Amino acid sequence: MNINTNISTLGWEEKKDTMALLEQITNFHSDFLANLEHDFLNDKRISALKKFENIGFPTKKDEEYKYTNLREIIKRAYNFAPTSEHTISKEIIDNLHLGEEDFDYVVFVNGVLHKELSKISVGEVEYYSLNEAFYKEEYKDKILQYFDTATSEKNVFADLNLAYFNTGFFMHVPKNTKIEKPIHVFYLSQNQSEDTFYNTRNLLVVETGAEVEIIESHHNFDSGFTFTNSVTEIFSFPNAKADWHKLQNDSENSYLVDNTYVKQEKDSLATVNTFSFGGKLVRNNLVFLHNGENINSFMNGITVISDKQLVDHHTEVHHNFPHCNSYQNYKGIFGGKSHGVFNGNVLVDKIAQKTDAYQQNNNILLSEGAKIDSKPQLLIFADDVKCSHGCTVGQLDEESLFYLRARGIGEKDARGLLLYAFAHDAMKNIDIPALHTKVSKLLAEKLEVEMTF
Amino acid sequence: MLKIKNLHAKVVEGAEILKGVNLEINPGEVHAIMGPNGAGKSTLSSVISGNENFEVTDGEILFEGENIIEDAPEERAHKGIFMSFQYPVEIPGVSVSNFIRAAINETRKARGQEEMPAREMMALLKEKSQTLEIKKDFLNRSLNEGFSGGEKKRNEIFQMMMLDPKLAILDETDSGLDIDALRIVADGVNKFRNQNNSVLLITHYQRLLNYIQPDYVHVLADGKIIKTGDKSLALELEEKGYDWLLEKA
Numbered sequence: 001m002n003i004n005t006n007i008s009t010l011g012w013e014e015k016k017d018t019m020a021l022l023e024q025i026t027n028f029h030s031d032f033l034a035n036l037e038h039d040f041l042n043d044k045r046i047s048a049l050k051k052f053e054n055i056g057f058p059t060k061k062d063e064e065y066k067y068t069n070l071r072e073i074i075k076r077a078y079n080f081a082p083t084s085e086h087t088i089s090k091e092i093i094d095n096l097h098l099g100e101e102d103f104d105y106v107v108f109v110n111g112v113l114h115k116e117l118s119k120i121s122v123g124e125v126e127y128y129s130l131n132e133a134f135y136k137e138e139y140k141d142k143i144l145q146y147f148d149t150a151t152s153e154k155n156v157f158a159d160l161n162l163a164y165f166n167t168g169f170f171m172h173v174p175k176n177t178k179i180e181k182p183i184h185v186f187y188l189s190q191n192q193s194e195d196t197f198y199n200t201r202n203l204l205v206v207e208t209g210a211e212v213e214i215i216e217s218h219h220n221f222d223s224g225f226t227f228t229n230s231v232t233e234i235f236s237f238p239n240a241k242a243d244w245h246k247l248q249n250d251s252e253n254s255y256l257v258d259n260t261y262v263k264q265e266k267d268s269l270a271t272v273n274t275f276s277f278g279g280k281l282v283r284n285n286l287v288f289l290h291n292g293e294n295i296n297s298f299m300n301g302i303t304v305i306s307d308k309q310l311v312d313h314h315t316e317v318h319h320n321f322p323h324c325n326s327y328q329n330y331k332g333i334f335g336g337k338s339h340g341v342f343n344g345n346v347l348v349d350k351i352a353q354k355t356d357a358y359q360q361n362n363n364i365l366l367s368e369g370a371k372i373d374s375k376p377q378l379l380i381f382a383d384d385v386k387c388s389h390g391c392t393v394g395q396l397d398e399e400s401l402f403y404l405r406a407r408g409i410g411e412k413d414a415r416g417l418l419l420y421a422f423a424h425d426a427m428k429n430i431d432i433p434a435l436h437t438k439v440s441k442l443l444a445e446k447l448e449v450e451m452t453f
Numbered sequence: 454m455l456k457i458k459n460l461h462a463k464v465v466e467g468a469e470i471l472k473g474v475n476l477e478i479n480p481g482e483v484h485a486i487m488g489p490n491g492a493g494k495s496t497l498s499s500v501i502s503g504n505e506n507f508e509v510t511d512g513e514i515l516f517e518g519e520n521i522i523e524d525a526p527e528e529r530a531h532k533g534i535f536m537s538f539q540y541p542v543e544i545p546g547v548s549v550s551n552f553i554r555a556a557i558n559e560t561r562k563a564r565g566q567e568e569m570p571a572r573e574m575m576a577l578l579k580e581k582s583q584t585l586e587i588k589k590d591f592l593n594r595s596l597n598e599g600f601s602g603g604e605k606k607r608n609e610i611f612q613m614m615m616l617d618p619k620l621a622i623l624d625e626t627d628s629g630l631d632i633d634a635l636r637i638v639a640d641g642v643n644k645f646r647n648q649n650n651s652v653l654l655i656t657h658y659q660r661l662l663n664y665i666q667p668d669y670v671h672v673l674a675d676g677k678i679i680k681t682g683d684k685s686l687a688l689e690l691e692e693k694g695y696d697w698l699l700e701k702a
Contacts (some may be wrong), residue, residue: 399540402505406535410527411527425546
């Protein structure tokens, strides 16, 4: 691909401040398509690009992006075709583990799946990189049955992803298969000489009665920036249990727009937990769609950020059927000049009687420069429902602090311990002890609390 | 052990609550402070343990001969002062045993000692929890989260026994306890007390003093100690109330 040379010939270096990325997106697409090994999605990709171009990147005038300015992401120019060369070793992967050596893991480096760095012990389950699976006739039809059917019409980042995705994780869990070990999907970026743009795409299909736990994390090892625009579609069939945990603990030179869609059939359970500790700017668009009765949906989030980081959680739960429950619990701790956004939407259709929807967002501001914009919203058209929502913003309780100090624990540790306790509540839905410990460790590390777990 | 001289204290940016308290507690002694609501009993315990919501405006608090007024709460704890809270704080995600381990090791670190070896810690946890009839799974529960009033108080006494302070201040430890829990807590305190340590009981009712025999009983009213006597004073207060003393003062 000769994308790299295009940047200099077209002189975009000089125009970096004028939405360089938008111009690249328009100009690179035909080259991108020409270099793909499959072409059966080309029509979809081209129309997705048109849709994206018609609307463009959201600005602060857009109600959904009122508090989150994307300018710092889109003013940059990126390399769309990262080099696949890298020096990631087993040892580097080991260092990313935290008490999860027993888990299975799948490692992508610079957009390429590396099975020699991965470890998968489950035999009966199909897992591939999405692009690899596309080339196999036996999977192509299965994938197309689900692919892009849960995404939302109105999300330009999903359009952009459809136009440009070329990497990702695909897993199909057959009927009544319970996968014992969690699977950690790593996306690593390394050895890139320029800022790099990734469009990753994940597809998880969990058939009737099956169970799986996925952990996803992105890691930029370079001093240049990465911008990852990720789309994940999760399908949870009757009596299935699909859990997806996002560990957003990337370097300060990374941007992430995560678009996750969960479509649930009757009697299914699905959880998406989002733990946001790192990254310069993270936007999470999380959508749950109910397509049957007796569904349970869980969304938990812990955000701990400082400096000039921004983490934005946008959630939408579409209660389209009766007798379904949804539970959202988001905790935020903001230091430095960091900025948090929470915008939660619960939409209850008029036929969705006996809906039980809970939504809570609690925040602690640690410094004068930190801020949080929190907007919990309910839109209810049914009359026999139980819905609650609320948000709080506060500081640490002085009496609690005194209690710990009177027991001999120094002020700094006491603050850390109380913050840990505040956030910990949102970890209740992690039912794998090793993962619970891992997230606890990450949280304690971020809060600089010393604890033995 | 503890010598309080002419102690005046107020709520930061608020009213004066302690208006010249004098009190001396020697090693091996148990003192009880009683008094009507609003007398300043809990303020006195908070000020001795270093709560920064209160400001000392005059007087001294000497602990083993050293003025501790400028010390942070954790420094006072390291010196050997313990306070059992009337309303212990809930800390989700931190187990009782982990919390106690952290408290003990922080204190040892401050005294220039090594951390307590894990085996020794386990043995100590086992011994003290048996004394207080605490079940093993209780130690793994999140600190005070979802505890009943009695469990919280018992947990406070458990922490006291584990930390083994020189001076233990028990602030309204009897409130919210049924008679069985009261007996267990009192047993714990009686096992704790010896010739080298001291106990300061803050209580509204005489009931606790049936189980823990004090050497001295003081009546605190309107920020001053207005009467001191032996344990018979507590019985007299139970019978007559506080009004007769307040009129005299």
